[in-house]
Amino acid sequence: MAENMDDMQEIVQDFLVEADELLEELDEDLVRLENESEDEDLLNKIFRAFHTIKGSASFLGFEKLTELTHKLEDVLNKLRKFELKLNSEMMDAILEGVDKAKEIIGLIKDGGDPESVDIEKNVKQLVSFLDQNYKPEEESSGKTEDTMNEDELVELQEQEIMEEEAEVEAEESEKKSGKEKPKSKDEIEAEIERLLKQRMEEDKEKRLKRKEKILSELQKKQFAENVKEKKNEIKEENVPDKKKKSTMAKKSKPIVEQTIRVDVQRLDDLMNLVGELVLGKNRLVSVAQKAEEKLSGDEVVEELGEVANQITLVTTDLQMGVMKTRMVQIGKVFNKFPRVVRDISRELNKEVELIIEGAETELDKSVVEEINDPLVHIVRNAIDHGIEAPEDRVKLGKLSKGKIVLSAYHEGNYIVIEAADDGKGMDPEKLKQKALEKGLITETEARQMSKEEAFALIFKPGFSTAEKVTNLSGRGVGMDVVKTNVEKLNGIIEIKSEVGKGTKVILKIPLTLAIIQALLVKVTKEYFAIPLVSVVETVRIIKDDIDKVENKDVLRLRENIIPLVYLGDTLGIGKNKKTLDGKEIYVVVVAIAEKKIGLIVDELIGREEIVIKSLGNYLTNIKGISGATIMGDGSVTLILDVANVINEASIISANIEDHLIDGYKKEQPVALVASRELKAKNDLVNALEGKGYNVVYAHTDKEALDLASEHLADIVFIDLSIYINDGYNLAKSLRSMPAYKVTPFIAISTDGTYDKEKLKESRFNKLLFTPIEKNEIYVAIEEAMSRNILVA
Amino acid sequence: MNGRDVDLFDKSLALSADMEEEIARKNRKADTIIMKDEYEQVVGFMLNKELYGIDILDVEEIIKPVDYTYVPNTKPFVMGVINLRGKVIPVVDLRIRFGFVSNPISADSRVIIIAHNEYNVGFLVDKIEKVYYIEKKSIEPTPPNIPQNIERYVKGVGKMPKKIITLLNIEEMLKEGGSLTPKTGSTMEVVKNG
Numbered sequence: 002m003a004e005n006m007d008d009m010q011e012i013v014q015d016f017l018v019e020a021d022e023l024l025e026e027l028d029e030d031l032v033r034l035e036n037e038s039e040d041e042d043l044l045n046k047i048f049r050a051f052h053t054i055k056g057s058a059s060f061l062g063f064e065k066l067t068e069l070t071h072k073l074e075d076v077l078n079k080l081r082k083f084e085l086k087l088n089s090e091m092m093d094a095i096l097e098g099v100d101k102a103k104e105i106i107g108l109i110k111d112g113g114d115p116e117s118v119d120i121e122k123n124v125k126q127l128v129s130f131l132d133q134n135y136k137p138e139e140e141s142s143g144k145t146e147d148t149m150n151e152d153e154l155v156e157l158q159e160q161e162i163m164e165e166e167a168e169v170e171a172e173e174s175e176k177k178s179g180k181e182k183p184k185s186k187d188e189i190e191a192e193i194e195r196l197l198k199q200r201m202e203e204d205k206e207k208r209l210k211r212k213e214k215i216l217s218e219l220q221k222k223q224f225a226e227n228v229k230e231k232k233n234e235i236k237e238e239n240v241p242d243k244k245k246k247s248t249m250a251k252k253s254k255p256i257v258e259q260t261i262r263v264d265v266q267r268l269d270d271l272m273n274l275v276g277e278l279v280l281g282k283n284r285l286v287s288v289a290q291k292a293e294e295k296l297s298g299d300e301v302v303e304e305l306g307e308v309a310n311q312i313t314l315v316t317t318d319l320q321m322g323v324m325k326t327r328m329v330q331i332g333k334v335f336n337k338f339p340r341v342v343r344d345i346s347r348e349l350n351k352e353v354e355l356i357i358e359g360a361e362t363e364l365d366k367s368v369v370e371e372i373n374d375p376l377v378h379i380v381r382n383a384i385d386h387g388i389e390a391p392e393d394r395v396k397l398g399k400l401s402k403g404k405i406v407l408s409a410y411h412e413g414n415y416i417v418i419e420a421a422d423d424g425k426g427m428d429p430e431k432l433k434q435k436a437l438e439k440g441l442i443t444e445t446e447a448r449q450m451s452k453e454e455a456f457a458l459i460f461k462p463g464f465s466t467a468e469k470v471t472n473l474s475g476r477g478v479g480m481d482v483v484k485t486n487v488e489k490l491n492g493i494i495e496i497k498s499e500v501g502k503g504t505k506v507i508l509k510i511p512l513t514l515a516i517i518q519a520l521l522v523k524v525t526k527e528y529f530a531i532p533l534v535s536v537v538e539t540v541r542i543i544k545d546d547i548d549k550v551e552n553k554d555v556l557r558l559r560e561n562i563i564p565l566v567y568l569g570d571t572l573g574i575g576k577n578k579k580t581l582d583g584k585e586i587y588v589v590v591v592a593i594a595e596k597k598i599g600l601i602v603d604e605l606i607g608r609e610e611i612v613i614k615s616l617g618n619y620l621t622n623i624k625g626i627s628g629a630t631i632m633g634d635g636s637v638t639l640i641l642d643v644a645n646v647i648n649e650a651s652i653i654s655a656n657i658e659d660h661l662i663d664g665y666k667k668e669q670p671v672a673l674v675a676s677r678e679l680k681a682k683n684d685l686v687n688a689l690e691g692k693g694y695n696v697v698y699a700h701t702d703k704e705a706l707d708l709a710s711e712h713l714a715d716i717v718f719i720d721l722s723i724y725i726n727d728g729y730n731l732a733k734s735l736r737s738m739p740a741y742k743v744t745p746f747i748a749i750s751t752d753g754t755y756d757k758e759k760l761k762e763s764r765f766n767k768l769l770f771t772p773i774e775k776n777e778i779y780v781a782i783e784e785a786m787s788r789n790i791l792v793a
Numbered sequence: 794m795n796g797r798d799v800d801l802f803d804k805s806l807a808l809s810a811d812m813e814e815e816i817a818r819k820n821r822k823a824d825t826i827i828m829k830d831e832y833e834q835v836v837g838f839m840l841n842k843e844l845y846g847i848d849i850l851d852v853e854e855i856i857k858p859v860d861y862t863y864v865p866n867t868k869p870f871v872m873g874v875i876n877l878r879g880k881v882i883p884v885v886d887l888r889i890r891f892g893f894v895s896n897p898i899s900a901d902s903r904v905i906i907i908a909h910n911e912y913n914v915g916f917l918v919d920k921i922e923k924v925y926y927i928e929k930k931s932i933e934p935t936p937p938n939i940p941q942n943i944e945r946y947v948k949g950v951g952k953m954p955k956k957i958i959t960l961l962n963i964e965e966m967l968k969e970g971g972s973l974t975p976k977t978g979s980t981m982e983v984v985k986n987g
Contacts, residue, residue, distance in 0.1 A: 029851070135866050245882065262840070277879055280879060296917060377810075453872075527863055528862075528867075572865040573865050574863075574865050575864055613879075615881070616874060616881055617881065617882065617883060617912070617913055618872070618884065618911050618912050618913075618970070618973050619883045619912055619914045619967060619970050619971050620864060620867060620874070620883050620970065620971050621972055622971060622972055622974055623864060623865070623866050623867060623971065623972050623973075623974070624863055624865075624866040624974045625866055626864060626865065626866070629874060629881045630860075631876050632883070636860060636862060636876065637861075637862040637873075637874050637875065637876045637877055638862065638879055639864060639865075639874075641905060677897055677899075700897040701897060701898060703863070724858070724897065724898045725858060725860050725861070725898060725900075726860055727860070768808070
């Protein structure tokens with residue numbers, strides 16, 4: 002029994018997947034049908050889709066769905082036999098039917114009651130097409146639909162009633178669904194409906210017979226017309242038409258593909274494992290490099306290098322392979338748009354043609370899911386605010402039909418999605434005016450704003466340029482959603498617009514979310530990974546390149562003015578840190594959605610492939626940090642949340658010059674002592690203070706690095722055995738700071754051991770052993786100082 | 794999960810002296826079988842010269858302090874995050890957490906990796922003592938002389954023949970999290986500045 006249930010569950014699942022696919026295709030096909038209503042192959046395909054869903058639904062006992070698709074199937078059947086001619090009212094009803102079917106499928110999926118959907122009105126409407134058109138085929142030729150004369154209707158009804166009456170009883174006991182339907186007020190109507198439903202279930206011969214009757218008795222004229230039309234078509238478009246049909250046929254009958262369905266969870270797990278492997282590979286590569294540095298020329302080391310290279314290649318391929326299995330075509334999203342465009346343009350009484358390009362471009366499944374909503378908003382906006390009303394367009398000398406082009410293509414590790422319209426475009430001045438009125442920006446801000454920045458105003462919450470608020474857009478939330486969603490994907494939005502010519506919205510989104518390219522930077526003593534998708538460029542400047550606008554630092558970069566901020570300040574770790582050399586300042590220009598700023602960092606480390614890891618439940622929602630990754634050497638590096646950093650940057654009051662080492666004045670010389678041994682520390686402090694030094698003391702390397710950037714010591718004493726990493730590494734880190742390139746470093750060995758090579762490498766000037774005599778210290782200082790001069 | 798892996802410690806610690814004493818005592822009295830249920834196994838550690846205990850089922854492992862990465866915008870007691878075999882784990886300086894003066898990391902310093910529900914956190918402590926078997930009967934509610942800032946994280950005090958051990962309530966300690974802007978904070982920021 003339980004097994005049966007499982008089997009059943011499986012069948013239902015299969016059905017849902019199939020129905021989803023069919024319904025999705027239907028949307029696309031139906032909109033196409035509106036323009037190519039004579040396309041028999043297309044009609045057949047749609048008919049088959051409804052038929053398939055109906056079959057499965059009835060087998061599984063989804064009564065409403067069966068009834069609905071049955072009616073749709075009937076209408077399509079008539080259409081494909083050219084007994085009916087498609088008009089927009091009919092199309093609306095069919096599309097509504099598809100929507101209802103989707104709603105029912107959705108309910109089945111979510112465990113809701115699929116029979117709770119109200120389909121009565123829709124079914125009635127669908128039935129009415131069948132009903133009217135049994136006799137007056139003239140409707141299908143495009144004349145008004147309610148010209149059916151009463152006699153005909155009555156006759157038809159009577160005829161039906163007579164025909165079906167005998168079956169009613171049997172039917173009633175069989176079909177309980179009839180009872181579930183809400184009772185109609187009009188008894189006769191209800192009767193007719195039930196009868197009609199029954200009639201639909203009869204085989205097609207009857208219909209054909211009736212059709213013949215109708216045709217011969219009432220519709221000779223129409224028939225003649227039809228024939229004429231057909232003939233014309235054949236004459237005029239014989240060759241192209243056939244061609245068209247053959248391509249259609251190809252489309253509707255896909256080659257049997259060798260595919261299997263795979264649970265997405267499994268792919269996610271696989272992707273995680275690949276992530277781990279990438280980390281392992283990074284580590285292997287770094288070990289191999291280290292080995293090479295240490296023991297270059299050794300045979301084993303060379304072999305290790307080869308293995309590392311090979312593993313790198315295989316890992317990259319494997320990663321690409323797994324990524325590809327998760328890829329879906331963006332067409333999956335794009336294909337919904339003919340329907341969206343059709344609905345919106347009809348509602349707004351605009352004429353819009355949608356052109357889709359690059360639907361076969363692939364991107365990660367998780368990204369596809371997130372991209373749909375923003376695109377809908379963008380397209381809505383384009384139709385609502387961009388494309389002018391047909392009569393206005395004609396006046397302007399444009400085609401009355403507006404055009405929207407949705408396109409997608411790959412660019413490196415990103416997918417670029419563009420939505421372009423040929424509407425009225427956006428006027429930056431008007432946008433600024435609007436934003437001013439709404440109090441979103443100040444006068445000065447408006448004046449300094451570039452064209453691009455003005456366009457970006459539409460993403461501000463509460464901004465709407467439409468004079469009247471329609472139910473589609475203009476509530477001032479839509480574009481805000483676009484921004485939020487795109488930011489979530491680490492994407493960039495760009496807008497190009499020209500008054501009178503149109504607007505183009507460009508989205509640039511990373512292909513995958515799990516493994517990304519990042520730029521590693523160092524600021525204060527910390528390293529951070531900036532997702533490369535957010536990085537526009539990196540530039541090296543000097544302090545004189547920094548301009549001021551309203552006491553905020555900015556950089557003039559070609560045409561643009563970019564706000565500058567010290568990365569440490571945006572993260573709250575920059576206070577009192579002096580790490581910048583005015584002759585050499587590194588700026589990472591980052592952009593998220595429509596915002597762009599320059600982040601000043603101490604060092605650019607390089608580019609690396611990183612695997613995004615969460616910080617876990619204990620550290621949720623850390624400001625400025627979106628996650629972490631593990632580097633080749635096993636250390637953890639945090640990934641910047643660029644969107645948050647950019648937001649934070651706008652409220653920072655600190656200036657860049659606070660972080661420059663140039664021109665920093667202190668009253669007395671400073672000595673930094675980094676030691677974990679209290680005895681050594683005390684000896685040093687006593688001796689140094691006696692010499693007039695201001696002594697700052699650190700007992701870990703991390704503390705020492707912080708103090709070093711805050712105080713700019715003139716001499717540094719380092720305990721070689723200091724926690725957490727040793728003194729050699731501390732010295733190396735200090736040497737990389739601009740303020741400590743030539744500062745005298747004195748090493749202290751508390752256990753009598755030392756590594757000569759490492760001392761040299763970290764450029765220590767002197768070595769002392771504990772216990773230290775006062776005089777020893779003074780001599781060491783002298784020597785270190787003088788050597789320092791030599792080095793300089 | 795692997796918290797019961799007593800091999801992490803000195804083998805002789807697996808059965809503590811107290812425990813042995815206890816067993817001997819019981820054996821003398823009668824042939825009673827010691828029921829495991831009657832005892833709580835805790836990892837004992839020193840912090841600010843006092844003995845604390847964490848339920849051994851919450852302890853995943855104990856490691857020596859390793860290099861950590863500082864995380865901005867976290868509470869002062871969050872030292873940073875470490876890499877534990879590919880997993881990113883936050884480390885809390887328990888001294889600062891309890892309001893004591895921070896001590897430099899020494900040769901005795903250890904990080905206790907806690908695995909509790911969905912949480913993975915490391916606690917930096919001064920020194921690991923050993924695994925104690927505390928008779929459940931002997932656990933008493935928190936006495937009033939425990940400082941207020943620690944009181945809420947204490948679930949009881951275990952009395953042993955020679956000393957007492959303060960048992961920590963891990964659930965309570967992890968609940969607050971280490972972020973300065975948990976959950977809603979940053980979205981509000983965005984609204985303000987956006």
